Amino acid sequence: MTITEAPATALLTDHYELTMLQAALASGTAHRRSVFELFGRKLPEGRRYGVVAGVGRALEAIEAFRFDTATLDFLADERVVDDTTLAWLADYRFSGDVRGYGEGEAYFPGSPLLVVESTFAEAVLLETVLLSIYNHDSAIASAASRMIAVAGGRPCIDMGSRRTHEEAAVAAARAAYVAGFGATSNLAARQRYGVPSTGTSAHAFTLLHDTEADAFRAQVSSLGAGTSLLVDTYDVAEAVRLAVEVAGPELGAVRLDSGDLGALAVEVREQLDSLGARDTRIIVTSDLDEFAIASLASAPVDGYGVGTRLVTGSGHPTSAFVYKLVAREDDEGRMVPVAKKSTNKLSVGGSKRAVRRLSDGVAVAEVIAVDADPEPGDGTTDRPLHRDLVVGGEIVGRETLEAARERHAAAFAELPLAARSMTRGEPLLPTVYQS
Amino acid sequence: MTITEAPATALLTDHYELTMLQAALASGTAHRRSVFELFGRKLPEGRRYGVVAGVGRALEAIEAFRFDTATLDFLADERVVDDTTLAWLADYRFSGDVRGYGEGEAYFPGSPLLVVESTFAEAVLLETVLLSIYNHDSAIASAASRMIAVAGGRPCIDMGSRRTHEEAAVAAARAAYVAGFGATSNLAARQRYGVPSTGTSAHAFTLLHDTEADAFRAQVSSLGAGTSLLVDTYDVAEAVRLAVEVAGPELGAVRLDSGDLGALAVEVREQLDSLGARDTRIIVTSDLDEFAIASLASAPVDGYGVGTRLVTGSGHPTSAFVYKLVAREDDEGRMVPVAKKSTNKLSVGGSKRAVRRLSDGVAVAEVIAVDADPEPGDGTTDRPLHRDLVVGGEIVGRETLEAARERHAAAFAELPLAARSMTRGEPLLPTVYQS
Numbered sequence: 009m010t011i012t013e014a015p016a017t018a019l020l021t022d023h024y025e026l027t028m029l030q031a032a033l034a035s036g037t038a039h040r041r042s043v044f045e046l047f048g049r050k051l052p053e054g055r056r057y058g059v060v061a062g063v064g065r066a067l068e069a070i071e072a073f074r075f076d077t078a079t080l081d082f083l084a085d086e087r088v089v090d091d092t093t094l095a096w097l098a099d100y101r102f103s104g105d106v107r108g109y110g111e112g113e114a115y116f117p118g119s120p121l122l123v124v125e126s127t128f129a130e131a132v133l134l135e136t137v138l139l140s141i142y143n144h145d146s147a148i149a150s151a152a153s154r155m156i157a158v159a160g161g162r163p164c165i166d167m168g169s170r171r172t173h174e175e176a177a178v179a180a181a182r183a184a185y186v187a188g189f190g191a192t193s194n195l196a197a198r199q200r201y202g203v204p205s206t207g208t209s210a211h212a213f214t215l216l217h218d219t220e221a222d223a224f225r226a227q228v229s230s231l232g233a234g235t236s237l238l239v240d241t242y243d244v245a246e247a248v249r250l251a252v253e254v255a256g257p258e259l260g261a262v263r264l265d266s267g268d269l270g271a272l273a274v275e276v277r278e279q280l281d282s283l284g285a286r287d288t289r290i291i292v293t294s295d296l297d298e299f300a301i302a303s304l305a306s307a308p309v310d311g312y313g314v315g316t317r318l319v320t321g322s323g324h325p326t327s328a329f330v331y332k333l334v335a336r337e338d339d340e341g342r343m344v345p346v347a348k349k350s351t352n353k354l355s356v357g358g359s360k361r362a363v364r365r366l367s368d369g370v371a372v373a374e375v376i377a378v379d380a381d382p383e384p385g386d387g388t389t390d391r392p393l394h395r396d397l398v399v400g401g402e403i404v405g406r407e408t409l410e411a412a413r414e415r416h417a418a419a420f421a422e423l424p425l426a427a428r429s430m431t432r433g434e435p436l437l438p439t440v441y442q443s
Numbered sequence: 444m445t446i447t448e449a450p451a452t453a454l455l456t457d458h459y460e461l462t463m464l465q466a467a468l469a470s471g472t473a474h475r476r477s478v479f480e481l482f483g484r485k486l487p488e489g490r491r492y493g494v495v496a497g498v499g500r501a502l503e504a505i506e507a508f509r510f511d512t513a514t515l516d517f518l519a520d521e522r523v524v525d526d527t528t529l530a531w532l533a534d535y536r537f538s539g540d541v542r543g544y545g546e547g548e549a550y551f552p553g554s555p556l557l558v559v560e561s562t563f564a565e566a567v568l569l570e571t572v573l574l575s576i577y578n579h580d581s582a583i584a585s586a587a588s589r590m591i592a593v594a595g596g597r598p599c600i601d602m603g604s605r606r607t608h609e610e611a612a613v614a615a616a617r618a619a620y621v622a623g624f625g626a627t628s629n630l631a632a633r634q635r636y637g638v639p640s641t642g643t644s645a646h647a648f649t650l651l652h653d654t655e656a657d658a659f660r661a662q663v664s665s666l667g668a669g670t671s672l673l674v675d676t677y678d679v680a681e682a683v684r685l686a687v688e689v690a691g692p693e694l695g696a697v698r699l700d701s702g703d704l705g706a707l708a709v710e711v712r713e714q715l716d717s718l719g720a721r722d723t724r725i726i727v728t729s730d731l732d733e734f735a736i737a738s739l740a741s742a743p744v745d746g747y748g749v750g751t752r753l754v755t756g757s758g759h760p761t762s763a764f765v766y767k768l769v770a771r772e773d774d775e776g777r778m779v780p781v782a783k784k785s786t787n788k789l790s791v792g793g794s795k796r797a798v799r800r801l802s803d804g805v806a807v808a809e810v811i812a813v814d815a816d817p818e819p820g821d822g823t824t825d826r827p828l829h830r831d832l833v834v835g836g837e838i839v840g841r842e843t844l845e846a847a848r849e850r851h852a853a854a855f856a857e858l859p860l861a862a863r864s865m866t867r868g869e870p871l872l873p874t875v876y877q878s
Binding site: 017020021024025026027028031032033034037040044069079082083086090132135136137139140143144145169171172173174179193194196199206208209211212222225226227229230241328331332333336339349 | 607
């Protein structure tokens with residue numbers, strides 16, 4: 009067994025972060041106080057809200073962002089940066105402050121999801137890894153939340169590991185759980201994050217045996233009558249009959265992985281009931297997404313296994329978040345708001361705070377104040393959206409995944425009813441800037 | 444610094460692989476000789492060929508697929524499987540054979556990309572991690588190859604790390620390099636795989652300084668006149684004038700990251716030439732994909748930086764590969780082809796070999812023989828597509844990334860001319876089964 013150092017996150021980074029650092033160290037600007045903001049300019053087209061995920065993973069990445077000997081040797085050997093920069097990197101440790109939206113929170117265009125305050129040098133280095141985590145995990149959580157919204161309380165299970173990068177699969181299982189999924193197929197997500205995992209068998213197991221009856225008997229004998237039998241390898245009706253014969257009416261579930269799931273579920277439900285297996289659940293798993301789940305609302309289905317469309321963000325595999333310098337110190341030590349002057353990519357300079365404005369408990373606006381605290385409205389209440397995540401380099405924002413999951417459920421419950429509809433439209437809330 | 448064990452790949456796996464194993468161990472079928480095949484039923488809609496990537500990473504994952512003490516303790520504590528299964532997993536080591544398409548090879552519907560022969564127990568466990576790697580890496584390589592096809596020899600650079608999971612980013616940089624990209628922004632990809640990395644500065648660097656002139660002077664002073672200056676933070680024409688004033692006509696490149704890139708490139712080229720900076724290159728980087736690259740073919744552009752659309756597979760972030768049991772031993776020790784009988788998911792049973800059939804050096808068919816070697820055609824030549832990757836548990840298929848890159852270039856050159864067109868259509872080659 010190889011023994012190695014814990015995986016550092018420092019090289020999960022774009023080359024230019026280091027060359028900018030080198031040039032800034034040389035010009036004397038590297039240590040200017042700076043404010044970076046992580047946000048999205050817009051939601052994916054037609055989507056009405058987004059869901060923040062990856063916060064806990066981002067905090068781990070900040071903590072592990074160190075340049076160990078092997079990394080420094082690599083950078084030196086390859087002459088990526090000069091010796092002054094290498095010496096500075098050897099002592100790197102983020103010592104600034106980070107506040108941001110809690111994990112599981114809903115977000116809208118312009119929501120200041122993370123505000124990172126430190127020196128330019130310290131904060132710029134975190135850009136790539138923070139964006140990677142937020143862009144990926146939030147894309148999955150945003151898709152997952154919509155699936156939960158239409159599943160009507162029926163459990164959704166992540167089965168997408170095989171359709172995405174093997175490590176992205178673990179993060180996807182975690183993000184889906186934050187957004188309300190009940191379980192995952194991914195064992196590493198259970199080991200690392202405590203996400204419940206489930207699984208029974210694939211078609212290969214049935215095909216391995218000489219007959220379907222042999223396969224069912226082997227599975228029930230080993231995994232118990234509460235297991236889920238896959239009934240669509242050959243003939244569904246015959247398999248359902250056999251499944252109840254083998255497992256008895258205590259059979260936990262049958263799984264359908266092909267065909268017209270809605271029509272099949274009706275037939276299978278009738279057959280199960282007629283065989284006395286009234287408590288046997290029907291799980292469906294073939295190419296589901298939020299639209300397919302919605303279309304199965306009236307079918308007698310007890311759970312959804314979602315794969316490809318979950319782990320690829322259901323058409324939007326990334327969140328298009330950016331990480332922008334919004335303010336920095338000038339020669340006299342004053343903080344100056346800054347923003348690129350580009351025609352098609354609007355940014356608002358300055359350090360921001362945000363609240364969700366509620367009227368009778370329903371969210372009505374995302375209010376963002378620049379270089380100030382948001383002013384309250386008339387007859388509305390404001391819920392602050394920023395939590396302290398890092399203070400003076402110390403990670404203070406750790407929480408359980410259950411806390412993030414609860415935050416998501418609460419934030420979703422607060423959204424206008426249209427959040428439950430899959431109809432395309434504008435963001436559910438207007439983003440209102442105060443300055 | 445924390446010291447931990449090297450990351451094992453065994454838990455990057457679906458729960459049901461282990462429960463199937465448990466049931467098969469109990470029923471006595473676990474050790475039946477089995478053949479699994481990794482393949483795609485179809486190409487993404489409109490795509491005309493795909494590119495295999497991830498082969499080298501998959502071989503690493505097979506080698507690292509071990510159940511160490513911490514993993515076994517976890518599985519025991521959580522009662523994922525029974526003691527008999529745990530004991531078997533403790534000794535797990537893949538001892539079978541794997542052959543498959545070389546990394547960088549083109550593929551078509553039904554191409555048997557991997558053929559895994561071993562016992563059921565040994566081979567089924569590899570399903571999830573092999574699919575994760577192949578599905579992700581091939582999606583990136585397939586998109587990258589199309590971008591290279593239309594870039595007309597101009598270099599393409601991967602800048603997508605921030606828009607995908609942080610580890611997927613490293614794999615994406617590697618896959619894009621296999622498909623012909625010249626470099627990546629990702630430093631971990633350089634460290635782990637030797638992919639060339641590049642990078643200079645972002646808008647934040649310009650905004651950090653009091654003036655654009657200060658920023659340019661700082662960058663050129665530290666990184667040299669050969670650097671690339673980002674000229675669209677404020678006014679492009681003024682920035683180009685300033686860039687040449689600061690760096691001289693030896694300025695390496697200017698980068699445009701917004702606006703109408705084609706029109707801007709024409710203006711900037713004229714301005715650079717008029718300032719005597721005839722060798723200064725123009726790099727463009729805003730939301731590019733294969734269609735945007737094609738539309739810039741006549742613009743005076745010297746290189747493309749591609750981000751989001753590369754790392755998300757340009758609309759197809761996964762490859763839809765499956766891993767199916769296609770043959771297994773029966774009670775008498777004979778191998779029996781098997782396949783699921785489902786209406787909408789066709790599989791062909793049996794162990795396969797494949798050749799690319801060529802006529803006058805141009806690929807004309809993907810010929811797949813079942814349980815036999817392909818029969819040659821008339822007046823055509825056949826190029827075998829399988830390489831031995833693992834023999835008796837020994838990894839024999841390791842090769843350099845350069846070898847994979849060369850294989851891709853050769854395989855692409857062999858395809859019909861339509862491979863260079865972005866027009867949607869049917870797969871370029873028919874898949875012909877012989878049995």
